[in-house]
Amino acid sequence: MTDSKEKLLSIQMDRAEVHKLFQILFLSVTAILFIWALIEIVVHFRELTILFVLSALVAYLLDPVVAFLEAKGLSRALATLLIFVVLGALIGWGLYILLPKITGQVNSISKYLQSGNIKNLFGNWDAILKEKLAFLGSPETIQNLTTKIQAALVQFQEGLFKLALSLFSALSDLAIIPFITYFLIKDGPAMKKALIKAVPNRYFEMSLNLIHKTDRQLGNYIRGQMIDAFLVGILSIIALFILDINYYFFIGSIAGLANMIPYFGPIVGAVPAIVVSLTQTSSLMPIVWIAVAFTVIQLIDNVLISPVVVARSVEIHPLLVVVVILIGGQLLGILGMLIAVPTTSILIVIVKEVIFGFKNYRILDSL
């Protein structure tokens, strides 16, 4: 009698375990389908996604300022409006001062590209490369290598400057960003509340915690990275100005922005300066100085700036960082590379919170 009872109990327990396993499987498949659908939407509406991501970045950056003004007694709508008026005036003033310099540099770059003689600029490098690579022995090998290096340099420079020019031409499309940003800041809390409202009661508290944690993590990461990029950009502009590199403002700004991409960023930042320097002079010394300057900037960034301004984000394995940056690049280009790490850290927070939720809330019981 006791044996049969025990058997029955064990069968019931097995059934319960199988039932739970199916539930976990169902949830996992749903989650995978959801992520897949999200990626499809992002790729399909690429332009719109980029505009929204950029608007969200600006909104996260400005949110603490809105909170500060609210603490001073202003309503959220008025605080947002005030920030936009002040920011608009500042940007207008900045453009008035800097626009001649920026347009001058962009015009110079486009004329330089249109002239078609970019390859000729490497003419004097032919002899230098042959001399420096003489240790390789065979003249054919040296010639081949020289041609390949020149072709790669030309291709890289053309690609980079064309990208920069296309970014400038896309500025008109970016005019919509302030509008999206304004509503994201003003109505952000209401949007979050509406999102929470749609969540079933059983997942409600867990979702609330999840949204709050991801929001905070993303905000800290973005604000830290933006300040870091700004400071690295300023340092790069100063260094390139001192080294008398052409388009120093432009290349320095790119270096600052590129710094937001881990591992690849500092290289992406330094290479344009080296390439431009190669076209400016046939001496190797400026390249050495550029390398020294960028190494020093990286040291300052890693030792002084990053630890202070970049908030502690989720620790991600370096290999995973490289993989997600490459995936981001495939999906959304440079912007994808920029948002790859914060997106991954957010996904890690979500996974951790969902696991925590499954362990601590009776979610599976209620399915």
Next chain:
Amino acid sequence: MHPMWSNIFKESGNKGENLYQILSRVPIFEELSKRELREFIRISHKRTYKPGEIIFWKGEPGVGMYIVQHGEVTVFSGENPQNPDIVFATLSEGDFFGELALLDDAPRSASVAAKEATELIGIFRPDLFSLFERKPALGVKVLLKLAQLVGERLKLTNQALEECKQNEGK
């Protein structure tokens, strides 16, 4: 006002008024002005529960407090809300529970289920702390009231413990 418009605006207006009244009756918020209460209404979440539906189980991490707007809830221990081991309390309109979760995420000390169709107003720690960052003076007021409430409950618990010891001695 035209009946059509008054009909449209009546519901939201009444609900807003109702929320002010309900919140002002909760000890933590009782000394707040209407303007200050509006801040809490902005961060509050309205949830609707069916009869017998679980609001939270004992042991789950606490995220915030609930105020009963309509209906009744049962605070109980055990696995079945229909047949609980112990019923600690039945709470109705204007009552609140789970307020200690506003301070930390310690596990819930009892389970709570809706006894009938119930509407609750939830106020949660993350929203509350964000509000306090924006309005620190309001934060001091509310946290002081919360501390007083916890202190009073501690005194009552101590008294009950003393009474138990005395009864044991007899």
